[in-house]
Amino acid sequence: MKIDNSPPRGTRDLLPDTVAARDHILAKITEVYQRYGYQRIETPCLEDINRLNGGQGGENQKLIFQVLRRGVPNQVETGTSLSDLVDLGLRFDLTVPLTRFYGGNQATLALPFRSFQFGPVWRAERPQKGRYRQFYQCDIDLIGEQSVLAEVELIEATTEALATVGLSGTTVRLSDRRFLSALAQAAGLPQESWDSFFISLDKLDKIGWEGVRKELIEVRALPAEAVNSALERIEGLRDLDALKLADALPTAVPTLPEQVITDLATTTDCLDQITASRELSWEFDPTLVRGMGYYTGQIFEIGHPAVSSSLAGGGRYDRLIGRSLGKDVPACGFSIGFERIVDLLGDTVRRDTVAVLYETEVPLTEVLAVARDLRARGRTVSVIGRSGKLGAQLARLASWGVTSFMHLRPGSKANTRLEERTLGQQPFLMTERE
Amino acid sequence: MKIDNSPPRGTRDLLPDTVAARDHILAKITEVYQRYGYQRIETPCLEDINRLNGGQGGENQKLIFQVLRRGVPNQVETGTSLSDLVDLGLRFDLTVPLTRFYGGNQATLALPFRSFQFGPVWRAERPQKGRYRQFYQCDIDLIGEQSVLAEVELIEATTEALATVGLSGTTVRLSDRRFLSALAQAAGLPQESWDSFFISLDKLDKIGWEGVRKELIEVRALPAEAVNSALERIEGLRDLDALKLADALPTAVPTLPEQVITDLATTTDCLDQITASRELSWEFDPTLVRGMGYYTGQIFEIGHPAVSSSLAGGGRYDRLIGRSLGKDVPACGFSIGFERIVDLLGDTVRRDTVAVLYETEVPLTEVLAVARDLRARGRTVSVIGRSGKLGAQLARLASWGVTSFMHLRPGSKANTRLEERTLGQQPFLMTERE
Numbered sequence: 034m035k036i037d038n039s040p041p042r043g044t045r046d047l048l049p050d051t052v053a054a055r056d057h058i059l060a061k062i063t064e065v066y067q068r069y070g071y072q073r074i075e076t077p078c079l080e081d082i083n084r085l086n087g088g089q090g091g092e093n094q095k096l097i098f099q100v101l102r103r104g105v106p107n108q109v110e111t112g113t114s115l116s117d118l119v120d121l122g123l124r125f126d127l128t129v130p131l132t133r134f135y136g137g138n139q140a141t142l143a144l145p146f147r148s149f150q151f152g153p154v155w156r157a158e159r160p161q162k163g164r165y166r167q168f169y170q171c172d173i174d175l176i177g178e179q180s181v182l183a184e185v186e187l188i189e190a191t192t193e194a195l196a197t198v199g200l201s202g203t204t205v206r207l208s209d210r211r212f213l214s215a216l217a218q219a220a221g222l223p224q225e226s227w228d229s230f231f232i233s234l235d236k237l238d239k240i241g242w243e244g245v246r247k248e249l250i251e252v253r254a255l256p257a258e259a260v261n262s263a264l265e266r267i268e269g270l271r272d273l274d275a276l277k278l279a280d281a282l283p284t285a286v287p288t289l290p291e292q293v294i295t296d297l298a299t300t301t302d303c304l305d306q307i308t309a310s311r312e313l314s315w316e317f318d319p320t321l322v323r324g325m326g327y328y329t330g331q332i333f334e335i336g337h338p339a340v341s342s343s344l345a346g347g348g349r350y351d352r353l354i355g356r357s358l359g360k361d362v363p364a365c366g367f368s369i370g371f372e373r374i375v376d377l378l379g380d381t382v383r384r385d386t387v388a389v390l391y392e393t394e395v396p397l398t399e400v401l402a403v404a405r406d407l408r409a410r411g412r413t414v415s416v417i418g419r420s421g422k423l424g425a426q427l428a429r430l431a432s433w434g435v436t437s438f439m440h441l442r443p444g445s446k447a448n449t450r451l452e453e454r455t456l457g458q459q460p461f462l463m464t465e466r467e
Numbered sequence: 468m469k470i471d472n473s474p475p476r477g478t479r480d481l482l483p484d485t486v487a488a489r490d491h492i493l494a495k496i497t498e499v500y501q502r503y504g505y506q507r508i509e510t511p512c513l514e515d516i517n518r519l520n521g522g523q524g525g526e527n528q529k530l531i532f533q534v535l536r537r538g539v540p541n542q543v544e545t546g547t548s549l550s551d552l553v554d555l556g557l558r559f560d561l562t563v564p565l566t567r568f569y570g571g572n573q574a575t576l577a578l579p580f581r582s583f584q585f586g587p588v589w590r591a592e593r594p595q596k597g598r599y600r601q602f603y604q605c606d607i608d609l610i611g612e613q614s615v616l617a618e619v620e621l622i623e624a625t626t627e628a629l630a631t632v633g634l635s636g637t638t639v640r641l642s643d644r645r646f647l648s649a650l651a652q653a654a655g656l657p658q659e660s661w662d663s664f665f666i667s668l669d670k671l672d673k674i675g676w677e678g679v680r681k682e683l684i685e686v687r688a689l690p691a692e693a694v695n696s697a698l699e700r701i702e703g704l705r706d707l708d709a710l711k712l713a714d715a716l717p718t719a720v721p722t723l724p725e726q727v728i729t730d731l732a733t734t735t736d737c738l739d740q741i742t743a744s745r746e747l748s749w750e751f752d753p754t755l756v757r758g759m760g761y762y763t764g765q766i767f768e769i770g771h772p773a774v775s776s777s778l779a780g781g782g783r784y785d786r787l788i789g790r791s792l793g794k795d796v797p798a799c800g801f802s803i804g805f806e807r808i809v810d811l812l813g814d815t816v817r818r819d820t821v822a823v824l825y826e827t828e829v830p831l832t833e834v835l836a837v838a839r840d841l842r843a844r845g846r847t848v849s850v851i852g853r854s855g856k857l858g859a860q861l862a863r864l865a866s867w868g869v870t871s872f873m874h875l876r877p878g879s880k881a882n883t884r885l886e887e888r889t890l891g892q893q894p895f896l897m898t899e900r901e
Binding site: 036038039040041044045046047048049052053056067068069070072073074075076077078079080081098099100101103105106107108109111113114115116118119121123133134136137138141142143144145147153155157166167178180181182185186189299302303306307356357358359384386397398400401402405408411412413414415416417418429430433434 | 470472473474475478479480481482483486487490501502503504506507508509510511512513514515532533534535537539540541542543545547548549550552553555557567568570571572575576577578579581587589591600601612614615616619620623733736737740741790791792793818820831832834835836839842845846847848849850851852863864867868
């Protein structure tokens with residue numbers, strides 16, 4: 034009988050090499066964020082189902098893994114609906130828990146509060162290559178900072194984190210939801226259609242300019258003149274450097290508040306300060322929308338030439354914390370696509386490991402004393418019994434990542450000086466030379 | 468309106484100081500286990516509900532958080548039972564996932580395989596002080612090692628991990644399921660009653676010798692003579708040193724296999740080697756049972772004078788992997804009670820943090836350049852706008868863990884040399900000296 038040992042559909046086991054690589058990347062990111070004063074917090078993986086369904090999650094709300102109430106009798110009563118049976122769900126992101134966390138613990142937290150979160154989230158998406166139903170998110174959030182310091186610091190910290198794990202040559206794309214709203218208004222789009230306009234614009238890289246235009250005019254039935262005006266203004270604002278941008282923005286969108294322009298100028302000034310050392314570039318991208326409805330100010334994404342999707346994304350959300358705290362608190366967040374970065378960097382961590390190979394005749398107390406002595410000198414030691422042909426066993430050890438070995442035979446401790454040997458790059462060529 | 472921001476019943480949010488302490492403890496434990504060759508693996512938090520209900524989990528199976536199938540219509544059809552609606556559950560331990568993991572990935576893993584796991588598990592227990600419905604387990608397992616090397620190495624590694632986090636003075640309590648079975652047999656207890664005998668014996672610290680005797684004879688209706696014989700043999704084997712133990716065991720249980728005695732002797736020999744350097748003691752404890760039914764050989768627990776319950780526990784389980792692999796593979800595991808250790812050690816990690824305090828008039832680009840320079844020198848820097856009275860703000864900063872500060876005022880970068888000041892131990896006594 035074949036026993037099925039696969040994990041649940043859409044999830045996966047992480048093998049030692051993969052975990053080592055992930056832990057290595059996470060440690061580097063954590064070290065950078067900690068130097069910026071971000072403190073790791075943790076919330077439970079389960080949240081109240083009504084909180085998860087509360088409207089912050091957009092499309093993700095349809096993908097919740099729902100958890101049954103405890104103590105419900107096994108025979109379901111007639112007329113019961115599923116929602117009567119469910120009280121909890123697995124979180125689909127780290128933002129919903131963060132807003133609850135801040136609402137509940139704000140009195141004891143620093144102001145502004147720099148939050149760092151790393152943890153699993155769950156979405157019941159159709160499984161496909163590179164997409165899993167359990168995956169990790171890695172978020173930093175700066176809560177309580179009204180000024181553009183928040184945006185700039187998040188971008189600076191995140192680009193440094195990416196550079197530290199080896200991802201240089203990144204591009205920061207920048208826009209502002211206030212700019213998008215002012216532009217929609219200036220173009221003559223009715224306010225109730227702005228969200229639809231943003232949603233269609235967000236599909237630009239998939240359906241192209243004509244696709245967006247068609248969807249807005251034909252499917253959403255928005256006035257053609259206003260749509261064309263909006264799209265023309267957007268096209269005119271692409272590929273501008275900082276100097277030209279400051280001139281072009283008020284021309285394209287005369288009603289744009291001065292604050293939006295100076296904030297963008299501060300962000301681009303600071304980006305200019307760090308581009309050289311990080312090997313990064315930046316651009317103002319008037320087509321950038323970002324999916325979630327809760328953004329209220331600057332929005333940003335970081336791209337890398339090796340992948341079409343972004344490595345990280347975020348923005349300001351000044352009216353989200355208010356839902357849990359009862360009063361608005363300015364906030365800004367940046368989320369690193371941890372799984373994407375791990376995929377991009379691959380499993381490359383190697384740890385020097387000595388195998389202490391012992392023949393059965395050697396007393397275990399002696400074997401362990403040798404291993405203990407090596408460990409006390411900081412070495413990683415795997416104690417392994419000798420079995421089969423030595424050459425074949427050494428080849429297996431090398432394939433499992435062992436880098437050197439010692440061979441303990443009866444009397445070897447007393448009679449000979451133990452010698453540590455390095456396992457070759459080509460384990461199958463190795464021979465026993467003792 | 469008061470907004471409820473509490474996490475789900477029985478779960479909790481972890482604040483920055485708590486997470487820092489936990490991460491610090493985990494890093495130290497991880498470092499020790501890695502030096503013993505243990506490699507971290509990770510499995511999904513969700514498992515197939517039938518796997519979780521498969522019998523390995525004992526009492527924990529009653530405490531599973533069950534997850535609803537996706538795509539089930541909201542109106543439940545008449546005659547539906549809950550089990551029709553559920554396909555997944557949150558894991559209640561790390562052993563069930565480990566056996567599945569090993570069964571599925573054995574071909575690519577080292578032999579023996581040294582597994583290290585750290586992750587959350589869920590149990591819908593009645594919430595009480597110090598017990599949570601989501602908590603972390605920290606397990607090492609050595610799979611594929613038949614000899615007592617496994618037991619000895621797990622004990623040596625775990626006592627070293629505990630000593631490294633600052634828990635010295637621990638006591639290792641040791642027994643063997645093979646000894647308990649042979650004892651029950653020698654006493655004349657019928658084989659079908661052995662499990663009941665072990666379960667009652669396991670309650671010794673709660674109900675005492677007379678309680679155990681009464682339960683066995685009166686409640687479980689076991690033959691009084693056999694019960695008394697078993698309990699007498701057990702009492703006679705307490706508080707023996709290694710030398711006396713080797714003599715006393717075959718006397719008390721004449722049918723005890725020689726292998727059990729030599730294995731115990733090897734373990735106690737090795738324990739004697741490490742007691743001095745670890746400040747630990749050990750004892751053979753014939754009353755030790757450990758709850759789970761799957762143990763097949765030596766079992767052990769580590770205690771500490773500061774707590775009545777054990778800090779870690781484990782044992783050999785040679786017939787568990789077979790259920791997922793199709794053939795038995797010897798295995799031995801040790802689990803650290805991570806939450807208990809964290810409770811015992813408290814939040815004591817402190818990280819030096821500089822606050823860069825800036826007046827609004829200072830350009831952000833200059834503020835960030837100062838912070839960047841400090842971070843490049845490895846410092847942890849929190850950039851914070853000046854607000855209110857300086858003394859009061861500094862006191863708040865100190866209460867949030869900030870250890871020193873710099874004060875940026877207009878022109879301060881150009882005109883004066885910036886000075887970093889240390890925040891006092893008594894923040895309310897601090898005065899502005901500028």
